[in-house]
Amino acid sequence: MTAETGSYGSATRYPYFYGPEGRLVLVDSALEAVRRGSTTIGIKTPAFALLASHIKPVRPLIDPAEKIFTIDGHVGATGSGYIGDILQLIEELRLEAQKHRLNFESPIDIGSLAKHLGSFLHNYTIYAVRPQAASVIVAGVDQAGVQLYQVDPSGTFMRGSGFVIGQSADIALDVVQREYSADMSVEQAVGLSNKAIEKALGERPVVEIGVVTAQDRRFQKLH
Amino acid sequence: MTAETGSYGSATRYPYFYGPEGRLVLVDSALEAVRRGSTTIGIKTPAFALLASHIKPVRPLIDPAEKIFTIDGHVGATGSGYIGDILQLIEELRLEAQKHRLNFESPIDIGSLAKHLGSFLHNYTIYAVRPQAASVIVAGVDQAGVQLYQVDPSGTFMRGSGFVIGQSADIALDVVQREYSADMSVEQAVGLSNKAIEKALGERPVVEIGVVTAQDRRFQKLH
Amino acid sequence: MTAETGSYGSATRYPYFYGPEGRLVLVDSALEAVRRGSTTIGIKTPAFALLASHIKPVRPLIDPAEKIFTIDGHVGATGSGYIGDILQLIEELRLEAQKHRLNFESPIDIGSLAKHLGSFLHNYTIYAVRPQAASVIVAGVDQAGVQLYQVDPSGTFMRGSGFVIGQSADIALDVVQREYSADMSVEQAVGLSNKAIEKALGERPVVEIGVVTAQDRRFQKLH
Amino acid sequence: MTAETGSYGSATRYPYFYGPEGRLVLVDSALEAVRRGSTTIGIKTPAFALLASHIKPVRPLIDPAEKIFTIDGHVGATGSGYIGDILQLIEELRLEAQKHRLNFESPIDIGSLAKHLGSFLHNYTIYAVRPQAASVIVAGVDQAGVQLYQVDPSGTFMRGSGFVIGQSADIALDVVQREYSADMSVEQAVGLSNKAIEKALGERPVVEIGVVTAQDRRFQKLH
Amino acid sequence: MTAETGSYGSATRYPYFYGPEGRLVLVDSALEAVRRGSTTIGIKTPAFALLASHIKPVRPLIDPAEKIFTIDGHVGATGSGYIGDILQLIEELRLEAQKHRLNFESPIDIGSLAKHLGSFLHNYTIYAVRPQAASVIVAGVDQAGVQLYQVDPSGTFMRGSGFVIGQSADIALDVVQREYSADMSVEQAVGLSNKAIEKALGERPVVEIGVVTAQDRRFQKLH
């Protein structure tokens, strides 16, 4: 739903598929669910791409759920929204990456992966009872270099150098945009994403982080 | 939905498929979604056809999405409306063009391509949960010369020399109609489309442009 | 829906399939859409049949859409209503005519063609989400001579010598009925249809015209 | 719906399938549509059966639609209600009669034909979006002599010597019942049906008539 | 629905499948339709079983519809409710009896036939748009002697010596119960059923009657 069709404000909601002003009501609702998920960030420079997801403070005795997923050796992903939906989309990405390796004996390029996820999600807006309530950020390296994509419930996908989804995404995005620099180091990017999430949530965040660099071309989670 | 059945004003909307005065309500809604998309222009002269789409100012760190798509060597397309829907229609056009090359070992003519997209869209108005919320402009060259078509969510397609879809299309169209000349150069057409979009949006636009000429018969994006 | 079940007045509408007094509500709505289409006329004499459709003034830079269609060598058709629906019905007529040539190695007779279109439309009133919103007039020549048929969204088809569908059809029909003569020439019939449309719309119309004569037995568009 | 379940008065209607007092609401609506069709009569004596249908005054330049249909050599039919529905039922009767000839190399008996149409219509009351809005009268000769049947949208069929369906059927039926005589000639029956329709409609009717006699055993339309 | 789940009073009705107090609403409606059908009686003694159905006074010139049906040589049936539904159930009974003869080369026993009809009707309460609106009484002779069954729209079947369904069934049943005697003759049973229907309807009834006796084991209609 990017800038193409404007932002989703506080409009009244109707049970019909198209609401006032031609909006897709169920997609609106799915996006609203995304806005309540963990604050999640993607940052890309020519040298690397980083995924960082806020780990909401879980109750004692619960292991924090994995939020950063390896899709294939050269690509990782994260998401925000309904966990059940995120997990299904992560599985779909892994399946698509494996199929590509099988058919072409080469790693899938990141744009194709994002495009596939986009049309997978788009089908739900036409044929299914409900669209999937999750946005996904994909980071990887291919022949064209380091890549970062965001894919939304409507099937829209965007390429860029800085994305934020989930709770208070606007505030965190503002921080990322102001302090982003294309020659940051991975450490600086980690610091920036921490700062952005802290600003958004008003508390010192716990985050899970994954990085892929142009040099070693492997997506890895940081510890 | 062209002039054939009149314009779509501010009539009250009902949840039933046919609304008052025999209108197709869901198609109305899809058209309204189109009217909120990027202002997008097609201009044709005997010598060339040009597609220009306003790139809405994206947030920093997001690569502007591609709005002008190559369908086949001799034909390009652009659209306005829900990005997810546009992307699906672009894929359908590419598939149809490839099928034609496979079956007939020749490039598809532009009218057939537009007609195919029209009946693809028309099927959604009869069998699907919702019609596709996107209008598409197709530009290309075939044995009959340079061609320009607009295809709407209702399945209607029109041939012409000047089309505008998306936000404030009426204002931009007014400019195009008044200043169009069949012996314009490509440069003059670029200027005209820029001026029309600027008038419509009240700001200096960023645009993506694609052109196909009668001479070299290849659709190419301008840089 | 012809005279058989009375005229469709200004009765209140309900969302249920059968409305008050046993009317088929969705068919009512489809007919109302037809009444908003281009004023379109069919005139038949023993010597020829003529189809004339008002071309609504299109915006500059748009090629007027084709309104008169050749179906097979000996038969043509036109329609009024939703353009997307008209185009689908025209395709169906062409397909049926081709099938007949393939199976019987002879041109299809016009009554069979109209009957086929009638039951094609009738199926939509029973099985589909919506009936097709278009009436069609078919003109041709077969072994029984010159033929003229009108087919409506309900699946009803009528044979006759003078039909008008679309906007202000009643006014135009009144003119045709008063001035029709079985020994008119093609030129007189063109004049009559122009006069009828002008009376209906209160303006000098632009029309597209097609004619088939008993003598040369080929449907041709006039220029 | 015959006398078996009482008459259909002016009861309030509800959108649910079974209405108050166990009535099938959609079948009620279909019957109401029948009551708005052309006044149509069937009369049978041991010597012949006659079908007569009022031809509603059509506009000038329209050929009156056929209302009396030959089904097979020895049987004819007519109907009242939605023309599109009548035409479908007539086709079904013709198909069934042809199948019988193919399978048994003998003409179908009239009772089997009426029974087939009854269960064809009954299926629509259980499985389809709407029941068919047409009643049909079938007249023919078989080994048991001259036969006359009426079949209703509910799938009910009745055998008898005098039926009237369509507009003001009650008034016309009253005339037929009072003046019917089993030893009438065809000419007298024509006179009686004309008189009944005239009484019902308050005007001198135009009718289409078909007759089958015990003697020559062929259904033929009168001219 | 027999005594098992109580009687169906004048409870308010709702459009949902289960109404208040766990009732199946559509089955209620179907039973209400049965209560509006012809008053119909079944009487059984060790020596014979009799079916009697009131023939509602039909209009002049209509042959009374058959209400007593032979299913197979040794078994007959009658019903009350929607005629279209009754006819379908009679066909199902005949089909089942024929299948049994084909598979086992012996006549079907009456209990199996009633049980088959019960589960045929039960399926409609789970899978179909509406339950069948007809109750059926089956009478026959098998190795266990003379048999009489009633089968209801819910799929319930009951064995007994005296059943009444249709209009004012309670009044007629009261007469049958008070005057029934196991050593009645067929003539006395005819008199009793006539008396019961007359009491119920307040008029001298016309009835159609069928009988099967333990002696000659053939179901036959009386004349």
Add this chain to the structure above:
Amino acid sequence: MTAETGSYGSATRYPYFYGPEGRLVLVDSALEAVRRGSTTIGIKTPAFALLASHIKPVRPLIDPAEKIFTIDGHVGATGSGYIGDILQLIEELRLEAQKHRLNFESPIDIGSLAKHLGSFLHNYTIYAVRPQAASVIVAGVDQAGVQLYQVDPSGTFMRGSGFVIGQSADIALDVVQREYSADMSVEQAVGLSNKAIEKALGERPVVEIGVVTAQDRRFQKLH
């Protein structure tokens, strides 16, 4: 629905599948229908299991319906609720028992039978238009000894020594619980179930009874 999710009180009902407090509304309705069925009891001791079902006083001339059913030689069942639904469940139990004999050449154990019926009923709560409105009590003997199970519309099954379903089940159950003794004789159990039903209904009941003992291992109806 057992104690696991609490009792079903007098909560307001809504037409949606899940009602307030997460209840399954249609299952509630089905249970309410069960509560209006015949009072039915199962009692088990190490030596035998007994099924007793109140036979509601039927009208004269109706044979009381069978309420106790033999499923296989070593197992019987009874039910309360809609008779049509009970009959379908009894058939399903018989089919399952026969399948087991065919596949394993040994009698099915009672727990497997109850579990099968539970998941058969559970499927209706997910996939069907309505859950089955019947509870069933199964009694039998297998290698583990005498067994007694109750299965409910939700698919829940329970093992125990005393169950009551149907009308005023609470009152009857109270009697059974207070006076149950594991060393009762069959005769004492018959007396206890009679007393319980009499207390529940305030009248001397007619009952149908079936018993299976550890000794002769055959389910038999008492006379």
Add this chain to the structure above:
Amino acid sequence: MTAETGSYGSATRYPYFYGPEGRLVLVDSALEAVRRGSTTIGIKTPAFALLASHIKPVRPLIDPAEKIFTIDGHVGATGSGYIGDILQLIEELRLEAQKHRLNFESPIDIGSLAKHLGSFLHNYTIYAVRPQAASVIVAGVDQAGVQLYQVDPSGTFMRGSGFVIGQSADIALDVVQREYSADMSVEQAVGLSNKAIEKALGERPVVEIGVVTAQDRRFQKLH
């Protein structure tokens, strides 16, 4: 639905699939049903995992239902919510474990089992009439050691050392969190879960308990 999308408060409910703030309404309802089930606890230390489920006081003469289920030799499970739904999920777990043994000739690891159950449940939120109304806790040992998972109706699964589901889960969880110690013995864990349930329900609970230890690697119910 974990912390990812916030807690489910007392928000108003709507019949539409997505409620206000993008919540999945039916999943909310399913979770509410879980909250009314038996209080059920899972506790894990490096040395063992324990499942304990409160056995609601059943009526006399009913055998308490099994609440702790062996899935495979090395893994057990328990659940809270609708018993019919729990039983189906337990069957699904057993089936998946058996399939793994068949395909890989090794015991399934506990994470895969929980993930499978998660996507099994997730499918119900997209394709089925209703999501399953049950949460499940899975305990087992695999190559990575002792494992404990909770899976919810939305398809979310969590790994941890202490879970409580069902009635008054918050109160019981508070006790478990405060007194949990990673070096507890099995006996201490049993005491802790008893104490927690007692605190939650305000009464001395009856519980069913199952344990699997790192040492003997077999899931066993305690007696």
